[in-house]
Amino acid sequence: MVNFDLGQFINEHRKAAGLTQIQLADLAGIGKTTVFDIEKNKKSVRWDSLMAVLDVLNIDVQFISPLKK
Amino acid sequence: MVNFDLGQFINEHRKAAGLTQIQLADLAGIGKTTVFDIEKNKKSVRWDSLMAVLDVLNIDVQFISPLKK
DNA sequence: TAAATATTACTGCCTTAGCGGTAATATCTG
């Protein structure tokens, strides 16, 4: 997961879903600017904004640690 | 990953690491208030703040989707 | 129990993410 390009990952999934940035923004309930920022790997976006996008694109998030849970 | 309690997950890892909230905040380069908010599952925190905490605690993030990568 | 430490909560200030509107490119499509 080092240097993982989340922006590109999301971009690919958005296009695979046949959505424009504006459509994705509307579905996620956020602004188009934020979608653009996320795909450009802006790190200071809000966690819930990112989650909303991942949810629309059916992308799951997993937290892995040596202290397996 | 439905209804995953990230706040508690982080709380457990912080204690396993023997860190107080203030120590974790300092190591992550963020304020103690933010660490508190994260452990309380505040969703509107910034993505980079959360990442900084996960990094200190050696927790990896993985994004999973049907369109396997 | 008492003292020390940690967590939770609240306050006010400052910074900035998020936003829509707009426009300039870039890309797709007939």
Added chain:
DNA sequence: CAGATATTACCGCTAAGGCAGTAATATTTA
């Protein structure tokens, strides 16, 4: 190519996240 569509970029405004300081509880430890 020309038109339509999409992406990228920039602009101010506003709401709210982040912060240190402080204090009230809660927890731990001697």
